[in-house]
Amino acid sequence: MAVYRLAVIIQSSSDNDENTLLVRQTPPPKLPEEEYSNYVDSDLWDLPSAPLNPxxxxxxxxxxxxxxxxxxxxxxxxxxxxxxxxDQEYPPGVTLVPLRSRTQPPFRTTNLVVIAPNNVTDGCEDSSFAAYGDALLMDPGCRSDCHTKLMEIVAALPRKLVVFVTHHHFDHVDGLSIVQKCNPDATLLAHENTMRRIGKDDWSRSHIPISGGEVICIGGQRLEVISALGHTDGHMALLHISTQSLIVGDHCVGQGSAVLDINSGGNMKDYFQTTYNFLELSPHVLIPMHGRVNLWPKRMLCGYLKHRRDRESSILQAIENGAHTLFDILAKSYADVDKKLWIPASSNVRLHVDFLAHQDKLPKEFSMEKFKASCRLDFLSRWVWAYLKGGVISKASKLMTCKLLTAIAVVGFASFYSVKCKSST
Structure with missing residues (x-):
């Protein structure tokens, strides 16, 4: 009897449906630079299949x-x-549940990653594993109105549960307390720098510290912890070994590029190194915590490298052309970007300047001391003025601007008071 293979493409009713996590993807255009030519994605022969029963x-x-x-x-x-x-999943054994979270636009959800093999096998209680369990939950960061859904998910999982947190941002840990309440015996894995920033109200029990290289076992499936510093100084990723699926946290996102958190140890040098390390792993698929699964991981990672290199070049050119303050550098290198995005972009600019200094690429006349002095009140006041001059402002933007102006006034008063106190002592 002849056996036929049937290819099925499931089309969402809306191209913008963010809950459709796996869609048909055409290969991105190849990058012309020779640096990226050696990174070639493999064909996806491991897409799930199933027999059609009459x-x-x-x-x-x-x-x-x-x-x-x-x-x-x-x-x-x-x-x-x-x-x-x-009723299939891809990557096999990995389920993504997008839940509403306090994340930043254009995203509205954080992907809760659930690994719960149907056929749990023995052999996980090996002393070489950093942790083992029958199921794994990754980045429970949903809003309070989704906590009931999260409780249902946790209740349906085996009691021997491992919880993995990529980093401390609230859109990744807002549901931790719910997980602990539903399963007090769950084991938490996180970097020490992440744990220092997670409140006791979120997780009060013990944890297992991770830093990269550890192997954990979930229902007989092996996963390797990958150090992914850059977004924060405690950011971790997880590699599903059997499918080479790389769960990247916020290092990559489904749309645009990630913003590094300068207040939590974000580092551009580390970000570049992590991206190269990801490429060397040769993943078959990238799973971000915001947006869709990416089936062309090497093209995506190379695109991130090129974007950061291009941005670094534009920032250096702005500096060489006389821009020495944060606002002036950003205004020249991000001239094509909406001004309302300049606030988050300013963190990346500061980190790019730090990385340029580390590489000894900055002009000799450029003063890091003066640059750092321009990164607070000077930048905020000039940005607000440029934003107000930009044209019609929506009601929401006016509210945000009023809040910023109030913050600037408070910071200015605090700075004045601090200087006055020092001068009187």
Whole structure:
């Protein structure tokens, strides 16, 4: 009997449906620079498949299958159990649940990663594993209105649960307290720098510190902890070894590029090194915590490198052309970017300047001391003025601007008071 393979593409009703985490993706254009030519993605031969079992005589599939009747003479798809066949996951063994979170636009959700193998095997209680369990939960960072959903997910998982946190931002840990309440015996894995920033209200029990290189075992499946410093100084990633699926936290995002957290040890040098380390791992797929799964991981990572190199060049050119303050550098190197995005972008500019200094690329006349002095009140006041001059302001933008002006006034008063106190002592 002949055996045929049927390729099925499931199309979302909306191209912008952020809850559709796996979609058909055309290869991104190749980058012209020779530096990236050696990084080539592999073909995805491991996409999930399943047999189509016939339904009882007279029954038809409940799914509306486009063109099913058009190929009746060859294969009547309506007569098969397509519903069960489509109950697949990719990467195999990894489930993503997008939950509303306090994240930043353009995203509205954080992907809760759940690894719970159906066929749990023995062999995990090896002393060489940093941790083991029957299921793993990664970055429970949903808002309070999704806590009921999170409770249902945790309740359905085995009691021997491992919780992995990539970093401390609230859109990744807002649900930690719920997980601890539902399963007090769960084991938490996080970097020490991350744990220092997680409040006792979020997690009050002990944890296992990780720094990269540790191997954990979940239901017989092995995962390796990957150091992913750059976004913060405690950022971690996780490699699902059997499928080479790399769960990258906030190092990569489904749209645009990540903003590094300068207040939590964000570092551009570390960010570049982590990106190169990811490339050397040769992942088959990248799983970000915001946005869709990426099926062209090496192209994506190379695109990140090129974007950062190009941005670094534009910042250096601005400096060489006489821009010596944060606002002036950003105004020249981000001239094509909406001014409302200049506040988060300013962190990356500061980190790029630090990295240029580390590489000894800055002009001799450039003063790091004067640059750092321009990164607070001077930058905020000049940005607000430029933003107000930019044109029509929405009601929400006016509210944000009023808050910023109030903050600037408070900072200015505090600075004045501090100087006055020092001069009187």
């Amino acid at each position: 339904l009882p005589h007279g029954s038809r599939s409940s799914l509306a299958i486009d063109c099913a009747d058009a190929c009746t003479d060859r294969l009547n798809l309506g007569a098969f159990d397509v519903d069960s066949a489509l």
